[in-house]
Amino acid sequence: MTGSEVPPSFRLAYVPGVTPTKWVRIWNERLPEIPLTLVAVSAADAPDVLRGGGADAGFVRLPVDRTDLSAIPLYTETTVVVVPKDHVVAAVDEVSVEDLADDIVLHPLDDSLDWERLPGQPANERPATTADAIELVAAGVGLLVVPQSLARLHHRKDLTYRPVSDAPESRIALSWPQDETTELVEDFIGIVRGRTVNSSRGRSPAPAPAQPKPKRPTAGGARRKPAAGKSTGSTGKSPRSGSGGPKGGKRGKPRRRA
The missing domain is CATH 3.40.190.10 (Periplasmic binding protein-like II)
Known part of the structure; x- marks a missing residue:
């Protein structure tokens, strides 16, 4: 990196009453290499801070002049x-x-x-x-x-x-300069809107899991492979059965001829 290059960062303004903790936590989890800096501003000063480049985006109280500022209404307060x-x-x-x-x-x-x-x-x-x-x-x-x-x-x-x-009632919105809708601003909009990390606007979508290749059927159907150690002779007899007599039969004395 040369001396003229500035590492990327994101500045988020917020007015009194807004608690940005949840969105900052998600940002730090998804984009740990890009630091997020919070900028506390008054409700009256927030639009001018955004126009003057004091923050990349901010939580403001509506109404704001949408001639040069974009705004996404988020919630209405009691x-x-x-x-x-x-x-x-x-x-x-x-x-x-x-x-x-x-x-x-x-x-x-x-x-x-x-x-x-x-x-x-x-x-x-x-x-x-x-x-x-x-x-x-x-x-x-x-x-x-x-x-x-x-x-x-x-x-x-x-x-x-x-x-x-x-x-x-007072409405809270996320606002930013229309001409400065950068990739980082889009990332933060996605976080505020609840997009997942795998959404189409995510910076680093997770790769899709590999699908198993289908098995090609064999002609005449699949044949079962004989178990190891089993005889595959045509008689189907166990090699321990000898001549085919009953296994474990008793042996008697020879009979005397009359």
């Missing part, structure tokens, strides 16, 4: 409201947006939900991040509506969360 454990909402299994109408609901600057109308009462200031909003919920300032993965990411013992039945 939306929940984060509340103190002693809040009245903690006593029910599910709430609606209307149930939060009288509460202060925090709206951080990095909110990833596409609201037509924000729920609850607005706070005096918007927290800079979801992590900051979580601290304010713990302090009793207000509530926070987020995708469930973010509630788990910022879990605290003094807080809990409940599903919000009619809130907007």
Whole structure:
């Protein structure tokens, strides 16, 4: 390898709440010679990171501009409201947006939900991040509506969360620049979509097992080969039977002539 050549590698961006562990493990099993580097990015910055070449592909939150980015939707998250454990909402299994109408609901600057109308009462200031909003919920300032993965990411013992039945949902997708659909990107798409290593898009499909050659039939059918040590004489008698008399017969005394 010359000094100008760069060994192959793969950079995977991911937004908060996404856990790429399973896909990274499969990549390392199938392509151990190509290192995969994780790049943590905010949901707002993820598209620009992909466009700027900061990552080969990434897990993003939809929507993204598909003019220059390809995206494969993967799953939709449940939306929940984060509340103190002693809040009245903690006593029910599910709430609606209307149930939060009288509460202060925090709206951080990095909110990833596409609201037509924000729920609850607005706070005096918007927290800079979801992590900051979580601290304010713990302090009793207000509530926070987020995708469930973010509630788990910022879990605290003094807080809990409940599903919000009619809130907007957040969708996670695998995205990459359309003009940079490289072989490694195709490999990762195959892993995320659950293709096996033997699929048509796999890099190193396993060779098909050799098929046994069919036996050619002999004329008149197959003849059984006699067992070793057996006589093949026409009489069919055992060589131990002598003249053919009964094996093991008793020998008597000769009779005296009268």
